[in-house]
Amino acid sequence: MSNPSRVDETLLTPLLYLERSAQVFGEKTAIVHGSRRISYREMAEHTTRLARALQSSGIRPGDRVAYLCPNIPEMLMAHFGVPLARAVLVAINTRLSGQEIAYILSHSGAKLLVADTELLPAAALHLGGCPDLEEVITIDELGIEPSVDSAPYSEFLERGSDDPLPWRVDDEFRTISINYTSGTTGRPKGVMYTHRGAYLNAMCEVVHSGFDRDSAYLWTLPMFHCNGWCTTWGVTAVGGRHVCLRAVRPDRIWSLIRSEGISHLNGAPTVLVGMANHPAARRLDAPLTVTTAGAPPSPTIIGQMEELGAKVVHVYGLTETYGPYTVCETQEDWAAHPAEERARLLARQGVAMVGADPIRVVDAEMNDIPRDGETMGEVVMRGNIVMSGYYDNPAATEEAFRGGWFHSGDLAVWHPDGYIELRDRAKDIIISGGENISTIEVEQAVVSHPAVLEGAVVAMPHEYWGERPKAFVVLKEGQSAKPEEIIAHVRDRLAHFKAPDLVEILEALPKTSTGKVQKYVLRRELWEGKGKNIN
């Protein structure tokens, strides 16, 4: 791709953002974590040392380095240090079960895992099954003894040096990170991001969230989610201040908004609901932009947030699109509408962001559907804000990219004003508090119960989480099991948030003539009167 002799070309990589902020805002605070304050100069120094330590530990260009950490400074700095070593960051969802974590470590072939000692026990028993994993490095913030053989992070860093590495890449399409998503077929797929895509999407976040050097960004969104929607890189680009947060609790959010002068935070609507309904909620003294995705914010929560003085930006995307791909741009004439109408307009997923290709909603033959607000089609995307593919999974990549477009699996209507609005999901996915849950994975856990003959899991509407799994099961003849036993059985096997809230025992599942379970029949009753089948 690159022609090194060109004076007019620098290949795009978010590493350039840290290079610049360290030069321009060297003594400015880059990261706040409790009483810790890290300047941009220190952030760049730490990043170099980390990259050098990775090299000294045998990490070579293209190798995968996994992180299992909450939103702490080391997790943020890994977004620069790992790519600076030309390696690939695999930030693992901290809520997964040990088996799930081990699968990701194995599939990605990660050679090194950096883990927080609070989170390590979940994975510890399963690490033996990861053939490529050579070493575990542990970060201990809470005084918790590491549960596996490992080197402390501080000692690991000592393997590094301050010898600078170039903040430059030789290929914009080099993979910068792999983010695992819950696939419909149960097994997570590794979504590959490129340096170019990360650079451009980070710039989109800057433009649409309105970040600048005075911004103070609160890390309510997990960094393992699409690399924090590329905001890890975007806030750094403008020299803003990252405010870390180990655990997302509304009281802590409110106290940090005040003590740190938070101007921006991102999160699923559930985070907003938690904030707005907390006793500490009080009208804001200074502007706060809250960017939300994962489910459409309800008119109620939009109204509540606006009453508190916050501006709500609604975005939509998938792991495959670096997080946000669309934004619900507000129009000048919306201000004249009553609050409820405005909230309804704002609850739509909207239009492509400035760096994204125009979004389309298509029928089965890839023709645009009518923009009538009624016809449903599949949302498809392409361009710089789309992944380069699934890691080590050409079949899934080809399937996702059929026809030259990324198929989201989300079903939407297209309004006459060009805004899309999600109505349903082709994929068997439940989105609960912004987290994807594969219904198939849950079904597999349900039917592994010895008394269960067959089962189907669908999303049911939930006021707080948006959606929660509900299981319908048929028991084997002569066998019995109580719903709570089945739920407990699933909780032993999967991350707890994936277990169904409800289990209903049926005589038989509704099926098509060819024997396929008609999930839409099960869903229909749960969503009656909602006008849509997802939240």
Add this chain to the structure above:
Amino acid sequence: MSNPSRVDETLLTPLLYLERSAQVFGEKTAIVHGSRRISYREMAEHTTRLARALQSSGIRPGDRVAYLCPNIPEMLMAHFGVPLARAVLVAINTRLSGQEIAYILSHSGAKLLVADTELLPAAALHLGGCPDLEEVITIDELGIEPSVDSAPYSEFLERGSDDPLPWRVDDEFRTISINYTSGTTGRPKGVMYTHRGAYLNAMCEVVHSGFDRDSAYLWTLPMFHCNGWCTTWGVTAVGGRHVCLRAVRPDRIWSLIRSEGISHLNGAPTVLVGMANHPAARRLDAPLTVTTAGAPPSPTIIGQMEELGAKVVHVYGLTETYGPYTVCETQEDWAAHPAEERARLLARQGVAMVGADPIRVVDAEMNDIPRDGETMGEVVMRGNIVMSGYYDNPAATEEAFRGGWFHSGDLAVWHPDGYIELRDRAKDIIISGGENISTIEVEQAVVSHPAVLEGAVVAMPHEYWGERPKAFVVLKEGQSAKPEEIIAHVRDRLAHFKAPDLVEILEALPKTSTGKVQKYVLRRELWEGKGKNIN
């Protein structure tokens, strides 16, 4: 460069910005010009029709199309319509002489010229000498009969159609425009911009000026100047409102600020001086960001603008860098400084913009000079914000790009905080008794005198010292000051050897169309008969 089968790549071009804004902000006002209002939908339609009309007129991909127009909507839309036809825009400085215009038309090989009938007479006599020029299209806003054989713009547009053209390019490095420099030595050179560079620099302008969909941008900066510092594309990217301006007059600026709710304008410090000292100047009711370049703004004018309530963003660059390359980022602790010190810090050219490679100041061997605020070196740049080269001039390109960096010819010191500060153009420095004197530094001291409106300092020959500074000043209306008072004022502020030996009071300074003082005109007289301009 491009791999059309990649789902994860869209080649960068600012055409994508208009595609999006037409889709997202179709009915929003894109352009205001007197009583004309053009929506984004109409702007995109006009752009398509223009591109189709160019094609029908024989313009082929890569052909050059020249414009000689003030800041009117047609000039703005040419920034999209010409590249949409895959042609190259050559926007000509409207204040050049007929011979200079003809040189540019000939050198660029433009096949078609679109000219405003008010500006055409200057060029008319010389068009016969442009062998490639096939046709002239005229725009008549003022009821002025075209002075050459030509087709009216409206008839020309009728050759086009509404048949869409793709807002996509097959090569990011395709030339989008050629901007001729007003080189003081020799013939103007044609600076080539690429689609990629224009896209990325436009995004820099968005970030550093803080444009968003609510912005109203007043076109005080000529669009022929680096394509309006890429703001033609940048304001369009976010769906802001362009407010056109045929002639830049302070009274008109003040009235539009109020009537159109202007939030942003760009201009040389002379434009700011005109604004701040106009009787209509009054404290602003709403935020106004004024981005200035072309010369360092004096502490005096920065102070005046801030008192009026405007935020001054100081940027620096050259035609060869798409306009701005650096920005003087303000630091948190500057707020605590006294106003004069803040203004002094802000008068520096600063640091690279977010999309630019780090700027360097180098000695003759291309080594970085010490960051001591005293040593002078040459400013060099490279990367996405640097031109692809001079059109049809490989020798000049090679010379400008020697060592793999673009050589600005500007001399600067590098401060310990990493900010650069221009001390002179290589040719404008005064060497007095072996000591370097920055004319800019002396000028700032001169204009800080309360009676002085503006001033220019040049070298005059001196028998003993070789060269000595002479100041030419224009006094504020109704104010008076004797030359010796101004000299004493400077001696109070600078090392005595830097104070001008002579001060001459003028009615006006000679200026270029973009407001730059023509120092060579002032110098010429002083050095007449010497056979050289330095000692």
